Amino acid sequence: MELLYNIFVDPFAQMVSTPDFLLQVLWEGFVTGTLYALIALGYVLIFKASGVFNFAQGIMVVFAALSLVGFYEAGVPAWLALLLALGIMAVLAVGTERLVLRHMVNQEEIILFMATIGLSYFLIGSGELIFGGETKSMITEELGLPTGSTVLDVAGGIVILQHIDIAAAVIAALMVAALAFFFSKTRIGRALRAVADDHQAALSVGISLNQIWAVVWFAAGIVALATGIMWGARSDVSFALQIVALKALPVLILGGFTSIPGAIIGGLIIGMGEKLFEVYWGGLMGGGVEGWFAYVIALIFLLFRPQGLFGEKIIERI
């Protein structure tokens, strides 16, 4: 009886009695969710254009942030470090296309997927070898990003908003808008959608798959760099982040592998859901439930609605 009370009544009573705290929790969840959504966005970009489920996207986030901080620590000014980090992501994109993807055309999806796990390990090893394995902190101020916080008086209490979090949300929104523009209004964007629809058909009208892949991986690299900066500003820059970055996978299950709005909504649902669950229900189970909440939600989803929130039922053919 008490257990039932603790599960079904008490958490909601707490939410109602301290709404400011609830808002604070939701805000934290929202910001985490934005970052999940950004990582998921990287996956979606690559999946849409090349059908590759790029396991290394989370690692690319850390790798980008690590090279940014690494260049800065080597004495390069912040703006140049940013450009150099972008350059690294471009090299990575072209390199991946040349050395990996090009040789794996027509392989099964699952083989490509395993190759990206290999890519992850390669990036972790080389990142730590070049920039050192110790934890670094993000050069937030040097990049001109806001620090500090604002205290809002709402609902009879206070909610604290970190400025960097607000900046993260704004930048995420801008980036999604830019991608939407890129996809619908530019020549490469149109070619990209053509490739996403049908590789063979796109090839036959003279679109270069190799070029498209490199472009898409670079775009995913830019998204990764932005995500890395925002995330690094909230915690630290180290490959320990990769475990957190994996949470983009359940986000994709919810949102679907090819939908940009799906990635965003999925990210926000997971981010806010896991914060709420941790704060209000986690204590009942000894805490630390944030580690698996997202996956279990995804698992339940897969059991009952495998096509995701927005997907359509798949008709199997033979």
Added chain:
Amino acid sequence: MIYREAGQFKTSYRQDSAIFPILQDRIAIIFYLFVAFIVIPLFGSDFFLNSMMIPFLIFALAAIGLNVLTGYTGQISLGTGAFMGVGAYSCYKLTTFFPETNIVLLILLSGFFAAGIGMIFGLPSLRIKGFYLVVTTLAAQFFLEWAFIRVGWLYNYNDSGAIEVPQREAFGLIVTGPAATPSVRYLMVLSIVVLVTWVVSNLIHGRIGRSWMMIRDMDIAAELIGVRPLHAKLSAFAVSSYVAGVAGAMMVFFWLGAAEVESFDVNHSFLILFMVIIGGLGSLVGSFLGAAFIWMLPIVIRAVPRVLGLDINAATVEHLNFMILGALIIFFLIIEPHGLARLWSVVKQKLRVWPFPY
């Protein structure tokens, strides 16, 4: 001995269906077993047994477990580490409850707990495939990792949060705990690995193994022929997790001596997946080759610069190991998706027709 099958006529389907139809292969197997059971324990140093042979065998068994699922049934899993953990923690609980029971029996029993958990997390595989399964097996991985930390009952509420292996005797020998000698532990591990490998090999060569491969190669056709996906997939999850669980229990009881959650984290899941890929998807021999390769790689990376007179620190070895592993995975997937096992069989094929290949 020339590797030649000329003159070996099979006069019955029984002979032709044997797992090693060629005489030289049967002799080779007996030879390997002789070396493994007699020569190595007699002449191997404690370091060799403890740091190379025991972990190699245990990881090979775990790789066989994953290979059943990924290589033979085509269902990818990133939860192997956690399923090994289930085996280890259940064995620990079993030996707490039944301190008098033979520990080898308990290790073999603990696999059943892993099999049960594996089947539960395998349920979604009935409706989904490919990397969707990655997510459900990751769910198993992270949920179980959490349980290994937060459920105190699993480690008897130790302050350290670790499971420590008690001393146990079996067959008149001390087999676990600090007092057990490496050669005894090695022989225990070897016997269990040989036994489990033999059983898995039998399954693979029979009806059940065929139903797994049918699901792997074309699940819809398999269903139309009359394979029940439910039976095939869940049995693969059960066998795979059972084998991983036994490997996990052995890892703690015969090798590490104590373990906490880090021994079963997602990196171990990756490591074992790599063993399967490099060794060869869908090959038992490959599981051994892959485990040997990946286990020896860091040892080689450490040794080579030392021979060349270079000084290389432990962190750099670790980073190099990651880089080389990653590059090798991609290399093998591009050049030879069937891994070392395929190279091995190519060599054997060449040998069969040598010196007249035409």
Added chain:
Amino acid sequence: MSATAAVRPHVTEDGRELGEVLMDLRNITLRFGGVTAIKDVSFNIQQGEIRAIIGPNGAGKTSMLNVINGFYHPQEGSITFRGETRSRMRPHDAARQGISRTFQNVALFQGMTTLDNIMAGRALKMRRNFLWQMLRYGPALEEEIEHRRKVEEVIDFLEIEHIRKTPVGRLPYGLQKRVELGRALAAEPALLLLDEPMAGMNVEEKEDMSRFILDVNEQLGTTIALIEHDMGVVMDLADRVVVLDYGRKIADGKPDEVQSDQAVIDAYLGVPH
């Protein structure tokens, strides 16, 4: 046997006796969302005959086979097989009841050898439990060898002894089709469904395949329903032909009757609907 199936046993031109109705399909309608793939189609398949299903591309032929062996579930209509009426079943139930098939695009298990593929066709007939399988000894081994003997008969029959231990992925297309037929035969089906068994073959391969199909029908007495585009083949092989167009049945009868049917000629030549 339902009294409504007003078809008498009769004798074909070459003197074989055709039996009772083996499968009776009534008013089958199959929809995918808003698209109607099959609309109100009824026909039957008699014991021992070769029944062809023909029609232009997109007529719903493969969908029809998928309905027969339970892969698609029709929204309306009933299927009576060996006197048992059903509205819904799973593919493996169909397999269990003795329906086996081949596929339009070869659906072999590419990673397995010819032998294993055909052994796979006997999956349903193997019963030994897990425990015996683990030991590969006693009953499990006996069973394996007994089935091996049956499979070797199929291999003999189809003349593919030489590729017994070759992984099917490496075989040329024509042979793959033959292995696939072998896999279906290994199940000793009561009803064999062939989806374009001769697609993509050259004349010689077609002749071989026709011979095998006739042999299966005559020597083993297996009832066959097949989809085929080559009209010459259909006219030679089939005892009766059903013609589909845009998901509807437009003709049903002996090959020569169907051939001269105006609706069929229109469908193939493309009269506007």
